Amino acid sequence: xxxxxxxxxxxxxxxxxxxxxxxxxxxxxxxxxxxxxxxxxxxxxxxxxxxxxxxxxxxxxxxxxxxxxxxxxxxxxxxxxxxxxxxxxxxxxxxxxxxxxxxxxxxxxxxxxxxxxxxxxxxxxxxxxxxxxxxxxxxxxxxx
Numbered sequence: 143x144x145x146x147x148x149x150x151x152x153x154x155x156x157x158x159x160x161x162x163x164x165x166x167x168x169x170x171x172x173x174x175x176x177x178x179x180x181x182x183x184x185x186x187x188x189x190x191x192x193x194x195x196x197x198x199x200x201x202x203x204x205x206x207x208x209x210x211x212x213x214x215x216x217x218x219x220x221x222x223x224x225x226x227x228x229x230x231x232x233x234x235x236x237x238x239x240x241x242x243x244x245x246x247x248x249x250x251x252x253x254x255x256x257x258x259x260x261x262x263x264x265x266x267x268x269x270x271x272x273x274x275x276x277x278x279x280x281x282x283x284x285x286x
Contacts, residue, residue, distance in 0.1 A: 203239055206232060 213228045 199239075199242060206235060206239070 209228060209232070213224070216224050
């Protein structure tokens with residue numbers, strides 16, 4: 143009887159060890175999968191954060207455009223003071239936004255360097271400056 147009990151305990155312990163090994167392998171596989179999923183979630187959150195930061199400029203622009211639509215409505219209703227106040231408060235923002243749009247839409251070629259000039263209103267030109275002067279022709283020295 144003791145010999146059968148010993149044999150039964152030996153067989154059950156071997157089966158328990160085999161099951162324990164399979165459980166450990168499954169846990170290692172599960173931890174690796176969770177790690178991969180967590181990395182993907184981290185990349186997703188990072189991507190969404192980056193895109194929201196880049197969209198933030200657009201949202202601010204839409205907000206400003208909406209305020210200008212309200213200003214245009216105020217001009218239509220003869221409320222010039224509030225419209226002029228709104229335009230004068232946001233003058234610098236308009237120029238910086240136009241500069242950002244220019245930088246994002248116009249990509250410089252490989253040789254040309256991007257300009258770091260600030261956006262500023264253009265000055266009126268006089269009629270003297272607008273007249274084009276004829277281009278000078280280079281003398282040609284051809285020998286016949």
